[in-house]
Amino acid sequence: MYVDSHCHLSFPDFTDRMPEVLAAMHAAGVPRALTICTTLEEFEQVHALAMRHAELWCSVGVHPDNEGVAEPTLEDLTRRASRPRVVAIGETGLDYYRLNGRSVHDMAWQRDRFRVHIRAARATGLPLIIHTRSASQDTLDILREEGGGAMRGVFHCFTETQAVADAALELGFHISFSGILTFRNAADLREVARQVPLERCLIETDSPYLAPAPHRGKTNQPAYVVHVAAELARLKGLGADEVAAATTRNFERLFNLPEGLTP
Numbered sequence: 001m002y003v004d005s006h007c008h009l010s011f012p013d014f015t016d017r018m019p020e021v022l023a024a025m026h027a028a029g030v031p032r033a034l035t036i037c038t039t040l041e042e043f044e045q046v047h048a049l050a051m052r053h054a055e056l057w058c059s060v061g062v063h064p065d066n067e068g069v070a071e072p073t074l075e076d077l078t079r080r081a082s083r084p085r086v087v088a089i090g091e092t093g094l095d096y097y098r099l100n101g102r103s104v105h106d107m108a109w110q111r112d113r114f115r116v117h118i119r120a121a122r123a124t125g126l127p128l129i130i131h132t133r134s135a136s137q138d139t140l141d142i143l144r145e146e147g148g149g150a151m152r153g154v155f156h157c158f159t160e161t162q163a164v165a166d167a168a169l170e171l172g173f174h175i176s177f178s179g180i181l182t183f184r185n186a187a188d189l190r191e192v193a194r195q196v197p198l199e200r201c202l203i204e205t206d207s208p209y210l211a212p213a214p215h216r217g218k219t220n221q222p223a224y225v226v227h228v229a230a231e232l233a234r235l236k237g238l239g240a241d242e243v244a245a246a247t248t249r250n251f252e253r254l255f256n257l258p259e260g261l262t263p
């Protein structure tokens with residue numbers, strides 16, 4: 001049994017397709033997924049999915065790329081995080097990939113938003129889901145400043161270097177690998193995946209984006225996480241069943257879910 005630790009089932013790609021998506025999950029041996037919140041505006045919709053479907057849990061947070069949306073306060077995040085089936089704070093972090101003519105200095109609003117999420121994670125005891133792109137040093141620095149030495153969470157859709165992976169592991173985080181592992185140009189990432197201890201690995205799809213081979217270019221869906229697991233197993237010289245069991249156990253422990261629960 002596999003778990004998709006990061007997907008966006010509230011996105012329009014899935015609006016009329018949930019029965020089909022859930023059926024495909026069960027057929028592929030993926031009975032559980034964590035659907036991720038990216039704005040406060042979409043939170044009710046994300047949360048409703050987790051309430052309606054026994055297969056799903058959800059997070060609360062505002063993605064660093066989202067501008068012109070409601071800015072979360074500590075109070076907003078902690079209040080929403082207390083709702084049933086909310087198991088994480090995020091996705092949050094820093095993304096300097098598209099600065100649109102601005103400098104890193106101008107992105108203070110992202111750093112402020114990230115700090116609010118870290119404080120919410122500390123206040124609620126929930127793990128953090130970290131998105132970091134072209135901003136790993138600031139991400140790590142802010143986690144160290146705000147984290148108080150007791151952080152739990154995951155660097156999701158990991159695409160950074162071994163040094164960043166080591167720093168994240170040192171801080172107590174898990175590392176989640178996506179379908180990018182199967183992309184032809186991801187040799188460096190595959191090397192990192194070989195090195196990250198299995199007991200700190202998660203797998204995800206980041207649906208609807210980043211469909212793994214052999215579905216590359218299509219709309220991704222949680223059922224396809226089996227292809228991420230297969231690649232991780234190949235890289236580590238393990239059976240897919242071992243990777244499935246370990247990443248499921250890691251998921252259950254990180255997000256405080258009942259172990260061995262299959263809806």
Ligand SMILES: [Zn+2]
Nearest residue numbers: 091131156157
């Ligand atoms: Zn992300």
Ligand SMILES: [Zn+2]
Nearest residue numbers: 006036091206
């Ligand atoms: Zn995401």
